[in-house]
Amino acid sequence: MSNVFIALGRSMAGSLRDLLPIVLVIAFFQLVVLQQPVPDLVGLLTGLLCVVAGLTFFIYGLEMGLFPIGQVLANAFARKGSLFWLLLFSFSLGFGTTVAEPALIAVAAEAASVAAEGGMIESTDSARSGYASGLRYTVAFSVGLAIVVGVIRILKGWPIHYMIAIGYVLVVIMTGFAPREIIGIAYDSGGVTTSTITVPLVTALGVGLASAIEGRNPMIDGFGLIAFASLTPMIFVMAYGMVV
Amino acid sequence: METLTQLLSILLATIRDVLPIIAIVFGFQLLVIRRPIPHLKRVLFGFIYVIVGLALFLLGLDKALFPIGELMAQQLTDPAFIRGTVATTGEALHWSDYYWVYIFAFAIGASTTIAEPSLIAVAIKANEVSGGAIGVWGLRLAVALGVAIGISLGTWRIVTGYPIHWFIISGYIVVVIQTFFAPKLIVPLAYDSGGVTTSTVTVPLVAALGLGLASTVPGRSALIDGFGLIAFASLFPMITVMGYAQITEMVARRDRCRRERAKMVKQE
Numbered sequence: 001m002s003n004v005f006i007a008l009g010r011s012m013a014g015s016l017r018d019l020l021p022i023v024l025v026i027a028f029f030q031l032v033v034l035q036q037p038v039p040d041l042v043g044l045l046t047g048l049l050c051v052v053a054g055l056t057f058f059i060y061g062l063e064m065g066l067f068p069i070g071q072v073l074a075n076a077f078a079r080k081g082s083l084f085w086l087l088l089f090s091f092s093l094g095f096g097t098t099v100a101e102p103a104l105i106a107v108a109a110e111a112a113s114v115a116a117e118g119g120m121i122e123s124t125d126s127a128r129s130g131y132a133s134g135l136r137y138t139v140a141f142s143v144g145l146a147i148v149v150g151v152i153r154i155l156k157g158w159p160i161h162y163m164i165a166i167g168y169v170l171v172v173i174m175t176g177f178a179p180r181e182i183i184g185i186a187y188d189s190g191g192v193t194t195s196t197i198t199v200p201l202v203t204a205l206g207v208g209l210a211s212a213i214e215g216r217n218p219m220i221d222g223f224g225l226i227a228f229a230s231l232t233p234m235i236f237v238m239a240y241g242m243v244v
Numbered sequence: 245m246e247t248l249t250q251l252l253s254i255l256l257a258t259i260r261d262v263l264p265i266i267a268i269v270f271g272f273q274l275l276v277i278r279r280p281i282p283h284l285k286r287v288l289f290g291f292i293y294v295i296v297g298l299a300l301f302l303l304g305l306d307k308a309l310f311p312i313g314e315l316m317a318q319q320l321t322d323p324a325f326i327r328g329t330v331a332t333t334g335e336a337l338h339w340s341d342y343y344w345v346y347i348f349a350f351a352i353g354a355s356t357t358i359a360e361p362s363l364i365a366v367a368i369k370a371n372e373v374s375g376g377a378i379g380v381w382g383l384r385l386a387v388a389l390g391v392a393i394g395i396s397l398g399t400w401r402i403v404t405g406y407p408i409h410w411f412i413i414s415g416y417i418v419v420v421i422q423t424f425f426a427p428k429l430i431v432p433l434a435y436d437s438g439g440v441t442t443s444t445v446t447v448p449l450v451a452a453l454g455l456g457l458a459s460t461v462p463g464r465s466a467l468i469d470g471f472g473l474i475a476f477a478s479l480f481p482m483i484t485v486m487g488y489a490q491i492t493e494m495v496a497r498r499d500r501c502r503r504e505r506a507k508m509v510k511q512e
């Protein structure tokens with residue numbers, strides 16, 4: 001039992017160190033540059049305490065739960081050898097984790113008001129919410145597709161840089177045709193889709209698959225799923241902006 | 245008491261976010277793979293830790309960091325503050341008058357990236373897979389530097405009003421060129437680090453900075469120019485991570501050369 005406490009205490013110290021830069025930056029700008037007192041110091045300190053405790057628990061649970069389950073699933077799929085189920089799993093993981101992502105919901109709502117202002121859709125609530133949910137499903141579909149393509153790449157051992165370069169070319173071409181208002185949002189949507197829980201799970205899945213399949217290097221083939229998941233939303237959001 | 249109800253609602257929201265993931269993972273495990281999960285109790289406890297940890301983390305951010313961070317973003321982009329640092333009032337502001345904004349963008353980008361949980365997760369995994377060749381801190385610092393450069397460049401773009409795609413496309417060209425020269429092992433990880441940098445901590449603070457800046461700089465629209473900072477923050481880490489690998493490789497090669505030359509001198 002005391003081992004658990006030592007481990008927890010050690011990762012607590014790590015979390016404190018991780019947060020120290022933010023505290024220093026905020027303190028410096030608040031006191032030296034803006035020259036204003038820190039509002040609600042008690043609230044600030046309790047909040048920081050929560051952040052430290054939260055980060056500690058998260059990292060602790062990561063190595064106990066998320067990493068092992070990703071590994072176990074990857075091994076089981078590799079042994080089972082059923083491509084269909086592996087791809088279905090990959091798609092549902094990408095789609096399911098993205099469609100409910102709070103950051104994406106927020107971005108989709110912003111995009112709808114941009115579209116309404118730009119005259120692309122009517123400026124009514126129903127038109128806006130229809131546009132926003134359409135966008136959300138589009139992005140979620142594109143992330144699902146990205147994980148599927150990424151998994152196929154791991155299985156086949158295709159080199160990643162050609163695929164990413166093709167994706168970039170697509171992004172550049174689409175930028176020329178997409179409505180100007182949507183471009184900033186499209187570029188941003190690539191960054192917001194991958195949530196804090198999806199990233200460890202998807203990384204463990206990729207690395208697990210690459211280690212279970214003979215002839216694949218976990219370093220070269222295992223990583224890269226997140227890269228696909230942040231590239232496809234850009235393409236699909238611009239396409240959505242052009243079609244709707 | 246208020247904090248407690250807030251914690252409870254955040255906890256519920258976190259569970260709602262995690263529920264689809266749990267359903268997919270355990271659904272496939274039970275229906276398709278049909279094998280018991282090894283150390284099931286441990287894994288379940290791990291999930292509980294992750295959910296509780298994430299909820300506490302978000303609560304703390306909501307209570308402590310976001311209010312003050314957003315307030316500071318507003319104050320720093322406030323024309324009155326920027327005019328106050330310039331001696332001559334009345335003239336139009338030059339882009340260089342916004343220097344505190346760029347410094348703040350750099351500092352907040354680097355420091356929030358260090359605390360980003362998903363980056364920590366990827367760094368742990370990369371360290372484990374590479375057998376220690378890729379240091380957890382080396383990767384995290386390289387990514388943090390990339391985000392810092394990206395966000396300060398992004399704020400400069402909002403102030404000057406140059407179109408975003410020029411920057412992104414030239415960034416892509418740099419990434420593609422670097423890919424040919426960087427060590428093969430780092431390339432997929434570098435691509436991944438672009439996507440993982442921006443999640444729970446960075447996005448809200450950076451979004452506040454972008455929207456604040458776009459709504460105060462004359463001639464910018466918050467709706468069109470406020471976006472795009474996240475894109476900068478996910479592009480530049482790719483460049484710095486590959487750069488980090490290139491530099492470490494170069495240093496290692498130079499050391500090896502020097503050692504061999506020393507050996508040759510000794511033999512003579």
